[in-house]
Amino acid sequence: MSESLPKPIRIFKDTVEAVVHTASSWVDTCAERAVRDGLGWVPEGEVQTAPAHRPNPTTAGHIMKDGRVTPPGRQTVPTSVPVSGAASKFADTEEIGWLESGRRELPYRRDRQWAVPQMWWEMAFGGIGAATYTVSSAARNPTGMAVGWALAAGGKGILLLADLGRPERFPRVFVRPDTSWIARGSWAFGAFAAGGAVSLLPFLPQPVRTGATALANTGAVVLAVYDGLFLNHAKAVQSWLPREVPALFAANAVQAGAALSGALATTQPRWMRCLGLASGAASGTLQALYIRKLGEGNTASRLSARELVEGLQRDRFVVAGGMIGTVVPAVLTICAPNSKRARAVAGAAAAVGLEHLRRAVLQAGIHAPVIDPPRTRPIGEGRTN
């Protein structure tokens, strides 16, 4: 289909896709290379199956859990590493087998339609940019406003355009805002981009800039919660349905916005520190509530909880999203409120945590069948509680 696109649009789409895929797989690729090339460690069984060739994650394709082979350099998850299917707090061995076996007749499968790099980068840029702009405009900090606007309007805008693909689709995304979250988000994004741009033009009269800032802030509030509400309406994926998802995304965005805004300001006002701490506490609490809700849900929900807490997404959801993205900024805010260096580290940590959290929630999405496959083992076998 992309061959029929005009050449400049095709080049733009391909470039954006290559950049986001590289950025997404870079951390995992570096980590695997450090272990394989640095330590010389390989997982059990790999040497026997391929004695003459040690696969390099940067040049060789990975075999995914669903049997697909990713092209070189396009891995998003190092899924060639076997996931222990034995003990889990959330699912029994049979349920884990339904997901991990890769057999087509077992219809539990990880989402691959929305859980793509463009989507989580879009969400990350939109969330942190909109929140940074709003917090900075409240603190009357033009640097923060400019950076927030550039992140949301520039970063998210480029990815949205690349995602849209064909130019003729552009007017259609604004249609039916009464029923579609895509249309609502597009209007909010338009208001934010236009209002934010006008608010940053220093030669305009102050009343015009104040009005534009108000318009941009209205759009920014919608942008900060929009991603979670949008996921909430994807009914096929159980783990995106809880009400905690939009609340978690919003709290996390506000916390990252407060941290980044504080890092970009000459001094961080006390109210901004309090906002960061309160939203960080809310974000951490909502993460815990979200996992509890998933753990009490149906098989697909519990398999998603297992992915987030014990499985492939643990490093992103718990370590990067929870510890680095929430705890580190809070500790730095409390311990070193006046240090510019500490505020810069807090802002960077919150930004990294925000991206990883959205990515983890997206990648832990599991499609469920209408009816579970027949059981061959007793219910609960292999669960640790």
Add this chain to the structure above:
Amino acid sequence: MSNEVREVDGETYKKAVSAARLGVILGVVGALSVAVRIVAKAGTALFGQESGQCERGTCNE
């Protein structure tokens, strides 16, 4: 670099990759924080102090 390959069990390998990933993420945080400091300095040079900072006695004059 030595070409010796050591086989480890899946759990150990996973833990090593997790630890290495944490190290890479912390490195990214460090690099980003330097970038944030540079942007903050450039922004202050470009836009000046936040409005009201000097009135509150907290600007860098």
